[in-house]
Amino acid sequence: MAKSKTLEVGALPYDEFDKSINKYNGDPTAIIAILQDIQDHLQYVPKDSISYLAEKLNVSPAKIYGIVTFYAQFRLEPLGKYIIMLCEGTACHVNGAKLIGNAISDELGVKGGETTEDGLFSLEKVACIGCCSLSPVMVINEETYAKLTPDSTRKIVKEYQKREAAAQN
Amino acid sequence: MHEQGKTVIKVGYSTCGIAAGGSKVLETLTKEISKDNLQVVLQKTGCIGMCYVEPIVDVITPAGELFSYGMVTEEGALRIIEEHIKQGKPPEDMLINKEREEVVGQQVRISLRNCGIIDPESLSDYRESGGYKAFEKAILAMTPEQVIDEVLRSGLRGRGGAGFPTGMKWRFTRQYQNDQKYIVCNADEGDPGAFMDRSIIEGDPHAVVEGMMLAAYAIGASEGYVYVRAEYPLAIVRLEKAIHDAKEAGLMGENILGSGFNFKLKIKKGAGAFVCGEETALIASLEGERGMPRLKPPFPAEAGLWKKPTCINNVETLSNVPWILFNGAEKYAAYGTEKSKGTKVFALAGKMKRGGLIEVPMGISLKEIIFGVGGGIRDDKKFKGVQLGGPSGGCIPESLLDTPVDYDSVARTGAIMGSGGMIVMDETTCMVDMARFFSNFVQNESCGKCVHCRLGTKRMLEILNRITEGKAEHEELELLEEIAYNVKEGALCGLGQTAPNPVLTTLKYFRDEYLAHIEDRRCPAKACVELLTYTIDPEVCNGCRRCAKRCPTEAITGEKKEPHVIDQEKCIKCGNCFDSCRFEAVLVE
Numbered sequence: 191m192a193k194s195k196t197l198e199v200g201a202l203p204y205d206e207f208d209k210s211i212n213k214y215n216g217d218p219t220a221i222i223a224i225l226q227d228i229q230d231h232l233q234y235v236p237k238d239s240i241s242y243l244a245e246k247l248n249v250s251p252a253k254i255y256g257i258v259t260f261y262a263q264f265r266l267e268p269l270g271k272y273i274i275m276l277c278e279g280t281a282c283h284v285n286g287a288k289l290i291g292n293a294i295s296d297e298l299g300v301k302g303g304e305t306t307e308d309g310l311f312s313l314e315k316v317a318c319i320g321c322c323s324l325s326p327v328m329v330i331n332e333e334t335y336a337k338l339t340p341d342s343t344r345k346i347v348k349e350y351q352k353r354e355a356a357a358q359n
Numbered sequence: 360m361h362e363q364g365k366t367v368i369k370v371g372y373s374t375c376g377i378a379a380g381g382s383k384v385l386e387t388l389t390k391e392i393s394k395d396n397l398q399v400v401l402q403k404t405g406c407i408g409m410c411y412v413e414p415i416v417d418v419i420t421p422a423g424e425l426f427s428y429g430m431v432t433e434e435g436a437l438r439i440i441e442e443h444i445k446q447g448k449p450p451e452d453m454l455i456n457k458e459r460e461e462v463v464g465q466q467v468r469i470s471l472r473n474c475g476i477i478d479p480e481s482l483s484d485y486r487e488s489g490g491y492k493a494f495e496k497a498i499l500a501m502t503p504e505q506v507i508d509e510v511l512r513s514g515l516r517g518r519g520g521a522g523f524p525t526g527m528k529w530r531f532t533r534q535y536q537n538d539q540k541y542i543v544c545n546a547d548e549g550d551p552g553a554f555m556d557r558s559i560i561e562g563d564p565h566a567v568v569e570g571m572m573l574a575a576y577a578i579g580a581s582e583g584y585v586y587v588r589a590e591y592p593l594a595i596v597r598l599e600k601a602i603h604d605a606k607e608a609g610l611m612g613e614n615i616l617g618s619g620f621n622f623k624l625k626i627k628k629g630a631g632a633f634v635c636g637e638e639t640a641l642i643a644s645l646e647g648e649r650g651m652p653r654l655k656p657p658f659p660a661e662a663g664l665w666k667k668p669t670c671i672n673n674v675e676t677l678s679n680v681p682w683i684l685f686n687g688a689e690k691y692a693a694y695g696t697e698k699s700k701g702t703k704v705f706a707l708a709g710k711m712k713r714g715g716l717i718e719v720p721m722g723i724s725l726k727e728i729i730f731g732v733g734g735g736i737r738d739d740k741k742f743k744g745v746q747l748g749g750p751s752g753g754c755i756p757e758s759l760l761d762t763p764v765d766y767d768s769v770a771r772t773g774a775i776m777g778s779g780g781m782i783v784m785d786e787t788t789c790m791v792d793m794a795r796f797f798s799n800f801v802q803n804e805s806c807g808k809c810v811h812c813r814l815g816t817k818r819m820l821e822i823l824n825r826i827t828e829g830k831a832e833h834e835e836l837e838l839l840e841e842i843a844y845n846v847k848e849g850a851l852c853g854l855g856q857t858a859p860n861p862v863l864t865t866l867k868y869f870r871d872e873y874l875a876h877i878e879d880r881r882c883p884a885k886a887c888v889e890l891l892t893y894t895i896d897p898e899v900c901n902g903c904r905r906c907a908k909r910c911p912t913e914a915i916t917g918e919k920k921e922p923h924v925i926d927q928e929k930c931i932k933c934g935n936c937f938d939s940c941r942f943e944a945v946l947v948e
Binding site for chain 2: 221225263316334344
């Protein structure tokens with residue numbers, strides 16, 4: 191799996207973790223909400239945060255790890271600068287989401303769930319973002335792109351690459 | 360809120376409206392109105408359901424006349440201000456009043472009564488439309504038994520899919536004595552292709568809150584949870600505001616309105632697991648566990664959340680409840696069929712002309728929905744089938760289009776009503792691929808607890824993959840069918856028991872498509888990429904080079920003004936050449 195090399199993880203913000211734990215009075219049954227807070231903050235759940243939570247909440251790390259891997263929302267790896275969420279809901283599927291996914295993978299060299307080596311793009315395939323009448327749809331960070339074709343998708347991705355290349359020069 | 364004598368401008372501001380560009384429209388309108396200090400009231404509203412013409416802007420004159428504008432761009436917003444507001448000449452080319460009348464006029468909107476009409480973030484808007492009157496009446500003048508009785512007589516059944524009578528569920532939960540009971544709203548809308556729950560919460564959050572409080576009063580609960588998908592951030596924000604405002608107004612908390620009834624409501628964000636739509640899995644998730652189903656009995660009504668009596672109702676179900684209590688059971692029961700009373704919301708998507716949300720009385724036919732309200736098939740292609748009920752449902756063919764839409768008639772076709780997702784498919788959709796798509800979905804979402812679901816869905820998916828790749832043999836079709844029946848009978852929870860439905864219904868109604876893939880190695884809908892071959896007709900190709908330029912793998916070669924050729928080794932079957940050719944010279948077989 192292509193992993194981000196640029197995003198080295200420094201010291202984890204343990205004070206943020208504590209804040210979240212305290213928000214729920216250290217209640218171990220609030221673990222999902224606490225993990226959501228961590229992911230909101232860091233965009234992923236670092237493995238070390240799991241052992242930290244386990245100790246603080248007095249549950250086994252295995253149990254927390256089990257929860258993290260059960261729910262699709264949680265990620266154990268950091269994400270790229272641009273998160274491409276490709277909708278694979280039924281309406282998008284019927285309207286050709288697979289071809290859109292192929293076009294993105296072909297342009298970036300990553301599959302769903304992977305991040306490009308330069309740490310710029312992560313491709314996430316999601317079940318449904320609820321814009322069925324605008325399908326096929328993808329969301330890049332906050333921006334929604336609707337009624338895609340493979341061709342228009344390639345253009346959009348290239349546009350982002352160009353913008354980044356220009357910013358670096 | 361309505362200020363007398365002022366024109367009101369409303370911007371459709373749900374997720375779909377925002378995705379279509381609604382935020383830029385709202386920004387432009389806000390700027391223009393403040394710039395010239397125009398005497399108009401600008402409001403956000405929810406989704407009227409006509410997602411295909413979002414962003415929608417409504418202008419309502421002081422006399423109450425409605426001007427509805429569709430597909431409004433920033434320039435369009437400027438025109439509305441300039442031409443309509445300032446000059447009093449509505450730009451007629453942007454008006455969708457007639458279309459709106461056609462689409463909305465054919466509906467009976469009970470659950471969606473306020474969506475796209477009121478400002479979802481305004482408690483006073485909701486109260487002006489009669490909101491919380493039913494709740495006040497119930498806690499001050501009715502016994503819990505009377506509330507249950509009213510809902511029972513209305514014939515309301517669970518709108519999440521299974522269709523269990525809501526009043527009965529309440530009665531069961533009421534009869535278990537306990538110091539603590541819970542009401543839970545299931546807003547973990549997991550069917551990829553259904554978005555009514557999101558739309559109802561985004562468009563009318565107080566209706567869901569009021570519905571929950573009525574349910575809580577009826578069953579004797581003092582605490583409630585809304586279990587909502589984390590993927591619905593806007594719905595969560597609006598719900599939080601609704602709960603906050605209801606508390607401030609004294610409609611929630613201790614000893615509400617002096618009635619002695621206490622209620623508090625919390626939001627729990629789901630973390631992305633389809634199986635959590637199943638009651639016992641949802642409860643496990645609320646308790647901070649992996650969302651895996653538990654054996655029933657005991658049913659949640661007896662021992663649910665933290666082993667306390669718990670009633671779980673779906674968003675759409677709950678949003679109907681205040682209306683029923685306010686208008687009376689008889690009025691609700693006047694709609695629908697003998698066993699399926701009232702109305703149902705459907706999410707229309709796929710190859711439909713007018714995609715969006717509609718609400719119609721139970722019992723109208725699929726044909727009336729798809730070709731009436733839905734406007735028929737896009738690009739006037741031929742209708743092939745409609746998928747009802749998402750991954751747990753089934754595909755219904757053209758020959759059954761007269762099926763009335765009610766729980767029992769739909770179940771007889773092999774599909775289920777489900778939450779009301781309706782994906783329409785035309786001749787370019789491959790039914791084997793559809794079955795593969797849903798099997799892939801349920802296989803991913805199977806929690807892994809029981810063998811039938813965990814392994815059965817995996818084996819089914821493998822066979823379907825082989826069929827769509829043109830590698831399967833005849834015996835595998837029988838094996839597929841056998842596994843499907845085994846999973847249906849042997850799985851622990853609703854997810855597994857219904858997972859084979861898409862396969863079984865497509866096998867029943869579209870068997871010839873399966874056979875074409877197996878016997879002829881051919882996909883009749885030309886959708887299964889592995890079975891396609893793209894070629895260029897040398898008689899038609901004039902060598903314009905358009906396709907060669909678009910080919911991402913440089914598989915197309917040829918001199919300018921000479922017929923081109925596709926190198927089959929290099930071709931990745933992306934279809935760019937087919938889409939880009941202006942002379943229909945690219946053939947696909």
